[in-house]
Amino acid sequence: MNTSYRTVAVLQRHLRRAVSLSSYALLFPGQGSQYVGMTCKLQDLPGTRTIFRTAERVLGYDLQSLCLQGPREMLNQTVHCQPAVVVGSLVALQQLEAQSPEVLSGCTAAAGFSVGEITALIFAEALSLEQGLQLIKTRADCMQAACEEMSGSMLSVVGLETEVVQSLCDQANAATTPPPKVCIANYMFPRGLVVSGGSDGVRCVEEGAVREGGVVKQVAVSGAFHSSLMSSAVPKLTRLLETMDVTMPRLSVISNVTGRPYSSVEEIRQLLADQVTQPVLWEASLRGILDNGPLTFVEVGPNKQLKTILKRINRDAFKSCISVTV
Known part of the structure; x- marks a missing residue:
């Protein structure tokens, strides 16, 4: 067959x-x-x-x-x-x-x-x-x-609550100027999110997520989809x-x-x-x-x-x- x-x-x-x-x-x-x-x-x-x-x-x-x-x-x-x-x-x-x-x-x-x-x-x-x-x-x-026009990236974050990831985005946005900012782009499943935005901000979120015990992975896309x-x-x-x-x-x-x-x-x-x-x-x-x-x-x-x-x-x-x- x-x-x-x-x-x-x-x-x-x-x-x-x-x-x-x-x-x-x-x-x-x-x-x-x-x-x-x-x-x-x-x-x-x-x-x-x-x-x-x-x-x-x-x-x-x-x-x-x-x-x-x-x-x-x-x-x-x-x-x-x-x-x-x-x-x-x-x-x-x-x-x-x-x-x-x-x-x-x-x-x-x-x-x-x-x-x-x-x-x-x-x-x-x-x-x-x-x-x-x-x-x-x-x-x-x-x-x-x-x-x-503007480089960006996306990051999968698994194992952390939404409130924790949002807080990491807020901290990254406060620490990186000027924009582009980072945001939660995909609400996939419980404790499974994707962050999107400027590459510097995404790196900040990645570092913070690792410290919090999350599992992170760069998403293989060419830009910051579902973001500003x-x-x-x-x-x-x-x-x-x-x-x-x-x-x-x-x-x-x-x-x-x-x-x-x-x-x-x-x-x-x-x-x-x-x-x-x-x-x-x-x-x-x-x-x-x-x-x-x-x-x-x-x-x-x-x-x-x-x-x-x-x-x-x-x-x-x-x-x-x-x-x-x-």
């Missing part, structure tokens, strides 16, 4: 176990989950060809070749990896639809981490594929430009979103900024633009979905990062979580 058939067989077994639960929530990964070779096993699906052709037309380059062949350094650039992650997730959706359409018809909620939120909105038909790709292209270009260092991207995204025919999603889509479902088209436009400077409330987003009753989470896209995070939030939900990878 080749690898692709084994993947399908495993997926089908997991779905059969989950059939007793009445609904599903789809999770879409963000930047950092990409890898060279992604989608290689799903090239024969008709939807894959359509998605990549549309991506090439909108983006202006051959994303399919970049995903399949690299080079890795180019794929990992912000300007390329954000479209790659979203397109990879959309291709994984084609596999899920082909093998288990009942999951899509039974889906009641969707959430995406950072750029993955745009994937969720495309899936929920709030944005067309073309609009979503244009938004991702502009978002990635603007964030890449912001990284080049991305402010230059907001006006451009706002202008673009104002021109787009955004509609209310056909199912509940959770905003990274509020941790709650979107309630209006105006809120989608505003929060998608603001999202690049605001923290990702990921733990709150998943807990909000779980509060609405029993369901099965399905992570759709490259790698299994979101399932790993889910284990720190709700172990029962983690045990039933299905991964549909590319």
